[in-house]
Amino acid sequence: MALPKRIIKETERLMNEPVPGISAVPHEDNLRYFDVTIDGPSQSPYEGGLFKLELFLPDDYPMTPPKIRFLTKIYHPNIDRLGRICLDVLKSNWSPALQIRTILLSIQALLGAPNPDDPLANDVAQKWKEDQNAAIETARQWTQEHAKP
Amino acid sequence: MSTPSPIPPPNDRRSSRASSNAGPPSSNLNVPSEPSDLLVVGGPPSSPSPLALRASNSPSSKRRKSRAAKVPPDVHMLEYVSACDSNLVCLICHSPFDRPVKLPCEHYFCRECVDHAWDAQQEDLRSCPTCRTKVDPQKDLSPVPRIIETMLDELVVKCPNTKTGCDWVDQRVNVHDHVMLYCEYTLVECPSTDCRLPISQKDFHKGCLHSTVSCEHCHASLMKKDLEVGSVMSICPNRSTNCPHCFIELLRLDLKPHVKDVCPMVSIPCSGAIVGCKVTAERIEVEEHEKTCPMATMAPFFREQQARVERSEARLDPLSRKIGILEDGLTNITSMLYPANGNDSSFPVTNPLDPNSSEAFPPASLMPTPDFRLPPASFPPVPQSSDTTQAQPPFDSQVHHLLTLHESLRDEVSRVSNALTELEGRTSMTIMNENQRVKEDMLHTNAAINGMRMQLHWLMSATLQQRSASAAGSSTARAGSSTGPSASGSGTQGASSRASATFRAPIRRLSDSTRQDVKL
Ligand SMILES: [Zn+2]
Ligand SMILES: [Zn+2]
Ligand SMILES: [Zn+2]
Ligand SMILES: [Zn+2]
Ligand SMILES: [Zn+2]
Ligand SMILES: [Zn+2]
Ligand SMILES: [Zn+2]
Numbered sequence: 092m093a094l095p096k097r098i099i100k101e102t103e104r105l106m107n108e109p110v111p112g113i114s115a116v117p118h119e120d121n122l123r124y125f126d127v128t129i130d131g132p133s134q135s136p137y138e139g140g141l142f143k144l145e146l147f148l149p150d151d152y153p154m155t156p157p158k159i160r161f162l163t164k165i166y167h168p169n170i171d172r173l174g175r176i177c178l179d180v181l182k183s184n185w186s187p188a189l190q191i192r193t194i195l196l197s198i199q200a201l202l203g204a205p206n207p208d209d210p211l212a213n214d215v216a217q218k219w220k221e222d223q224n225a226a227i228e229t230a231r232q233w234t235q236e237h238a239k240p
Numbered sequence: 241m242s243t244p245s246p247i248p249p250p251n252d253r254r255s256s257r258a259s260s261n262a263g264p265p266s267s268n269l270n271v272p273s274e275p276s277d278l279l280v281v282g283g284p285p286s287s288p289s290p291l292a293l294r295a296s297n298s299p300s301s302k303r304r305k306s307r308a309a310k311v312p313p314d315v316h317m318l319e320y321v322s323a324c325d326s327n328l329v330c331l332i333c334h335s336p337f338d339r340p341v342k343l344p345c346e347h348y349f350c351r352e353c354v355d356h357a358w359d360a361q362q363e364d365l366r367s368c369p370t371c372r373t374k375v376d377p378q379k380d381l382s383p384v385p386r387i388i389e390t391m392l393d394e395l396v397v398k399c400p401n402t403k404t405g406c407d408w409v410d411q412r413v414n415v416h417d418h419v420m421l422y423c424e425y426t427l428v429e430c431p432s433t434d435c436r437l438p439i440s441q442k443d444f445h446k447g448c449l450h451s452t453v454s455c456e457h458c459h460a461s462l463m464k465k466d467l468e469v470g471s472v473m474s475i476c477p478n479r480s481t482n483c484p485h486c487f488i489e490l491l492r493l494d495l496k497p498h499v500k501d502v503c504p505m506v507s508i509p510c511s512g513a514i515v516g517c518k519v520t521a522e523r524i525e526v527e528e529h530e531k532t533c534p535m536a537t538m539a540p541f542f543r544e545q546q547a548r549v550e551r552s553e554a555r556l557d558p559l560s561r562k563i564g565i566l567e568d569g570l571t572n573i574t575s576m577l578y579p580a581n582g583n584d585s586s587f588p589v590t591n592p593l594d595p596n597s598s599e600a601f602p603p604a605s606l607m608p609t610p611d612f613r614l615p616p617a618s619f620p621p622v623p624q625s626s627d628t629t630q631a632q633p634p635f636d637s638q639v640h641h642l643l644t645l646h647e648s649l650r651d652e653v654s655r656v657s658n659a660l661t662e663l664e665g666r667t668s669m670t671i672m673n674e675n676q677r678v679k680e681d682m683l684h685t686n687a688a689i690n691g692m693r694m695q696l697h698w699l700m701s702a703t704l705q706q707r708s709a710s711a712a713g714s715s716t717a718r719a720g721s722s723t724g725p726s727a728s729g730s731g732t733q734g735a736s737s738r739a740s741a742t743f744r745a746p747i748r749r750l751s752d753s754t755r756q757d758v759k760l
Binding site: 096100 | 332
């Protein structure tokens with residue numbers, strides 16, 4: 092199946108004008124599969140961490156959202172043990188006018204502003220609500236342990 | 241290029257635009273430019289391809305009109321000469337709008353794109369992809385302002401047949417007419433009634449060019465149309481060409497090796513690149529550079545080292561797998577051996593391995609229970625087994641492992657039984673020595689006893705003789721005294737009592753001495 096022009100254009104733009112703190116590189120043998128890294132945003136418990144993700148563009152992209160998953164372990168109320176992300180724009184709120192770059196920016200923003208009221212990892216969200224400082228400390232430790240660049 | 245297979249049948253090409261996306265016109269058109277299957281022979285009328293046969297059998301073949309077969313250009317696939325104003329780009333397909341529509345929220349999209357996006361949404365949830373305002377596709381779409389249409393029309397594009405040779409460049413509004421009416425490279429159906437393969441518009445008047453001919457230079461078979469369009473110049477390996485780097489003239493056949501290994505002007509990396517030299521220049525300069533580059537001198541060693549590492553790694557994998565199997569086998573065996581004979585038998589050679597051993601060691605099956613006392617001579621199976629494994633290499637490693645284990649156990653048993661026989665021999669020797677000594681002692685004792693008996697006998701007989709002699713003397717005296725009547729009674733009484741006393745005494749003494757003999 093030929094690669095739609097849109098994917099070619101998005102890839103070219105991601106390579107030529109990369110978003111600061113974010114990189115997305117397609118696999119040579121499958122141009123719909125990207126290796127993504129996101130820097131933990133400053134002023135957040137993830138600061139200094141380098142988080143790896145995988146991103147896959149399904150056949151009917153951009154009509155359906157890309158599939159994204161964290162590969163690096165991360166302690167976050169909206170990201171579960173398997174790295175799946177609870178983010179509305181990746182699900183019901185997807186729009187074909189969004190693109191890889193905007194989605195990755197949303198994920199980076201989610202790291203900076205966790206939302207324990209819409210949790211995916213229930214135990215983490217629970218901790219986050221009960222004792223936010225301890226949870227943030229755990230997140231910082233995990234970042235030191237698992238997300239070292 | 242002459243292979244008919246990648247070309248869709250004309251029926252497909254006449255179908256809707258949506259399906260023509262799957263095989264866009266440009267991909268049909270650039271078919272002749274890809275030199276790969278020169279040797280495919282076939283094509284009507286000499287030998288119609290299966291595709292052509294199927295096409296001419298289909299009912300639609302009756303209503304064929306060559307010009308109707310042309311495919312209109314797909315605007316989404318067009319190449320633009322210059323980057324386009326981002327305000328004219330559709331947010332869904334990221335290309336300049338194609339027949340755009342305006343949503344109530346003043347956002348614009350290609351008609352096709354927004355329809356496609358709404359197809360993926362639930363009917364009552366359709367909204368603007370940009371701002372999510374609710375939209376009713378039936379009522380809310382309106383045309384875009386005239387100026388937008390004009391700007392889009394004036395975008396400059398290349399002909400979709402650029403790859404097959406057309407160099408037309410013009411405003412987008414004209415591309416449809418150019419492709420459908422004027423472009424010489426647009427594919428049409430072959431004019432021959434028997435042939436339905438595509439042919440460039442400019443070759444249409446030449447009749448069917450799909451018969452197979454053979455190149456006068458290399459004798460490869462190819463279709464006449466490829467010969468005609470001049471692409472043979474870029475295919476035939478026996479025609480001369482110029483090196484694009486040093487402009488030397490040579491056969492096309494030799495071009496690749498020339499560029500790869502010889503051409504002085506082609507730019508290549510320093511051979512030290514593998515170790516990190518960043519130099520990339522024309523071959524002439526690189527050769528000069530390599531004389532001084534330390535990394536280029538290191539490169540061959542490094543490469544060899546790398547090859548060796550790769551080889552070792554390749555060998556490591558099967559080895560580690562083998563180790564895994566062996567470890568499994570070992571644990572199996574240990575678990576088979578130790579819990580099974582916790583009670584008594586410390587020589588488990590016999591049972592668990594029987595199925596293998598009876599196969600691999602025929603002598604072992606001849607003597608089913610090799611017990612403790614097996615003489616050492618009964619252990620030739622050990623060397624024999626190694627012979628059989630050498631003779632029959634297709635043992636898999638697990639069986640082999642079992643066999644090795646079996647062998648070592650056998651060794652152990654034979655060592656133990658050797659030790660036992662040795663010990664036995666030593667014991668019986670000691671016993672025999674001891675016996676000998678005891679026997680000698682007994683002989684001595686017997687001899688001593690006999691000596692003493694002789695002595696006693698001699699003493700006894702001497703005493704008896706003495707007694708009988710004195711007794712004879714006293715009886716004559718008694719006979720003499722018994723004549724006196726008064727004293728005779730008392731005399732006899734006293735004599736008999738004395739006699740009985742003397743008779744009794746030696747008896748007692750005899751018995752005493754015999755008792756003493758027994759004691760000795
Ligand atoms: Zn569009
Ligand atoms: Zn809108
Ligand atoms: Zn053209
Ligand atoms: Zn023909
Ligand atoms: Zn030739
Ligand atoms: Zn050259
Ligand atoms: Zn060098």
